[in-house]
Amino acid sequence: MSLKDLVYKIAQKQAKTRRKNLIRVLEEKGITFTAHHFPGGRNYFVDLGPKGSHKTVVSSHYDAISGTKGANDNSSSVAVCIGVIDDLLVNPPPKGVRVIFFDTEETNLTGSKAYCREYGVTDISAVLNMELVGRGNTPIFWPIVDGLQSEQFKQKLQNAATLTGVEYVPKGRPPYLGGDQDSFLCYGVDAVCLSLFEQTDLALLDKAQRILNSEHEDTNSDYKAIRLLRSTKIMQDYHSRRDTPHKISESSLQLAKQLVLSFISQKQGYS
Numbered sequence: 611m612s613l614k615d616l617v618y619k620i621a622q623k624q625a626k627t628r629r630k631n632l633i634r635v636l637e638e639k640g641i642t643f644t645a646h647h648f649p650g651g652r653n654y655f656v657d658l659g660p661k662g663s664h665k666t667v668v669s670s671h672y673d674a675i676s677g678t679k680g681a682n683d684n685s686s687s688v689a690v691c692i693g694v695i696d697d698l699l700v701n702p703p704p705k706g707v708r709v710i711f712f713d714t715e716e717t718n719l720t721g722s723k724a725y726c727r728e729y730g731v732t733d734i735s736a737v738l739n740m741e742l743v744g745r746g747n748t749p750i751f752w753p754i755v756d757g758l759q760s761e762q763f764k765q766k767l768q769n770a771a772t773l774t775g776v777e778y779v780p781k782g783r784p785p786y787l788g789g790d791q792d793s794f795l796c797y798g799v800d801a802v803c804l805s806l807f808e809q810t811d812l813a814l815l816d817k818a819q820r821i822l823n824s825e826h827e828d829t830n831s832d833y834k835a836i837r838l839l840r841s842t843k844i845m846q847d848y849h850s851r852r853d854t855p856h857k858i859s860e861s862s863l864q865l866a867k868q869l870v871l872s873f874i875s876q877k878q879g880y881s
């Protein structure tokens with residue numbers, strides 16, 4: 611089954627169906643998972659490699675904006691997480707990896723916040739979260755901000771990109787984009803989000819960032835930044851009914867999977 615097939619299985623308008631389908635996929639593959647019930651939702655996670663050591667977390671959210679199928683946002687990342695689990699079951703990592711499927715990201719990150727409250731973060735050495743990895747050819751890591759993550763962590767992201775044969779593109783926060791990595795950054799954990807954009811989108815992203823960072827008083831700057839972000843190829847269908855599985859590209863999903871696996875091998879010191 612291709613990763614794109616998984617996106618077709620999971621990307622559904624009804625939240626209950628999406629959850630049921632995620633569970634069905636995990637069960638059909640014989641993947642053991644833990645359910646974390648919290649008020650308003652359910653997270654699921656899968657542990658791989660040895661227990662007890664400092665874990666590398668790989669994550670995605672499986673909920674979607676109401677009325678949308680949420681193919682790129684964020685069934686794409688769910689599919690990549692499942693691909694990563696498949697690979698790590700065959701090639702077990704030397705240290706622990708926890709793959710987490712968060713619920714209710716779209717409602718103020720309540721799923722990942724509930725996870726941090728319930729399980730804490732002291733057993734986590736790094737978090738690689740994913741958003742929007744089903745289209746585009748250029749990975750970006752965000753938000754990369756001075757002092758927010760350790761230099762060692764950023765070096766490992768860069769090494770992972772080099773190993774995968776792509777350029778390392780660190781970005782500040784794209785205007786108004788947040789994600790489950792933020793729940794971990796709050797606790798001082800090394801965390802980042804991986805997204806894929808088109809190479810041609812990068813200049814627009816930079817321009818939007820510059821407008822937001824600009825010190826000139828401009829009452830329209832927020833609006834201008836959002837408009838620029840929205841005009842990138844990847845964001846045109848964001849949070850809309852146009853975010854459908856047939857627009858997802860297998861090669862984008864495979865690229866994200868390779869990046870995650872390379873990051874884990876860098877983080878855990880093997881390859």
Ligand SMILES: [Zn+2]
Binds near residue numbers: 671683684715741742
């Ligand atoms: Zn999302």
